[in-house]
Amino acid sequence: MSARDTVLGKIRASMRVSATDAERRKTVMARLEEAPRGVIPDRANLPKAGQLELFCAMASQFGATLTRVDDYKAVPEEVTTYLRSRNLPAEIRMGADKRLKKAGWETEKNLEIRHGASDGGDLAGVSHAMAGIAETGTLALASGHDNPTTINFLPEHHIVVLKAADIKGDMESVWTMLRKERGKGEMPRAFNLITGPSRSGDIEQTILLGAHGPRALHVIIVE
Template sequence: MTQTRERILAGIRTSLGRGPPDAHTLAELRSRLAARRRNVIPARAAALDECDRVDLFVAMAEEVQTTVARVVSPAMVPEEIARYLAAENLAAEIVAAPDPGLDAIPWEIRPLLRIRRGRAGADDKVSLTACHAAIAETGTLMLISGRHTPTTLNFLPETHIVIVRRGQVVATYEDAMDRLCAEGASRPLPRVINFITGPSRTADIEQHIELGAHGPRRLHIVLLDEAQATERVGEDEQRGAGGQ
């Protein structure tokens, strides 16, 4: 194994007509890495203010058959989920990430919504997770694995519901990855970063696009838009009370 490694590396150097990189080259290469230089960034999302960025995220997500519901308070989240499940004719049984981020939502206002916390198993039909960031550029969700965020939730169940907070919507993949570093989780990376853009699909038979090839058939985003909540406190409380 080590011999093979040395042979391949030596072969590369012979083909390139040089020995191992010299000190000057090494310094240059290391500084290129350290800079984490951004390359070409599409203006599509990067040039937008927050409001338009959120709108672009929703539009791009809907373009790839993600469904999006906007709510303005945590209290509206259980309601929206119950509504969605009923509309899709799905049982009100959910496996949810043991993510403290989901604890702030008053699940008790919908006691019929049965929620188990943990990783997904073979029989789970609907999963619920938060996300790490939402990327406006292509309507993409960024989820990371961790002790509170198991990966199986993103792939095993037929329906995946994701709660996105308005403040999590960023313009580009680079912005989303910067949030990973800013939060002190830079290196080593989480075991997995999942960029998810719409439900599972395939076009392997006659180029016919079918949803739900192996992963989720449905991806539903509940966009928690609390910026609007300040303007609508009164209305919000009424709806929250109505839900009980």
């Protein structure tokens, strides 16, 4: 008998249940299959336009900057404008996201684009969020070669592109969206929920930006 079997055996003994309890197994499988939703706050139950406005308000409250563009073709110019306004080099790190690749980056002649995961030497990185959560102004990003997780944490400035249609009222709706896209029981290697730039108040309760990640978060919403 392995150590695992010993531990689980003690747990079953203390609960006075059998390892072959068919009814308990049925209950567990039903719960996993149904994926029950949690309590949804009233402020998340808004029409689509209201969810967009709430997301922008909450993201701003937590320190993110935002801009809205009409389509993906306007994203490269907005990225360049952001870099120039903060006196940053015309360089970005970006994954292989199909929506970003088709945005027409060739229009920005002076912008250098590095592809793949960040090695920690990038000042600015561009990601595409899977979804936004209106009730908290949170971005949901799934890891993968299209949007490497390292870009979420290593560059000083994180620029995130978000499709307005992918903004959901609540977190539970994002989990539903993920299950629909990936399939039941399938998850990316990492799934990051990001609200505002990195900050910490550990030292004398003084807020320090960039403590554990980017010191600035800029969201470009494609309407």
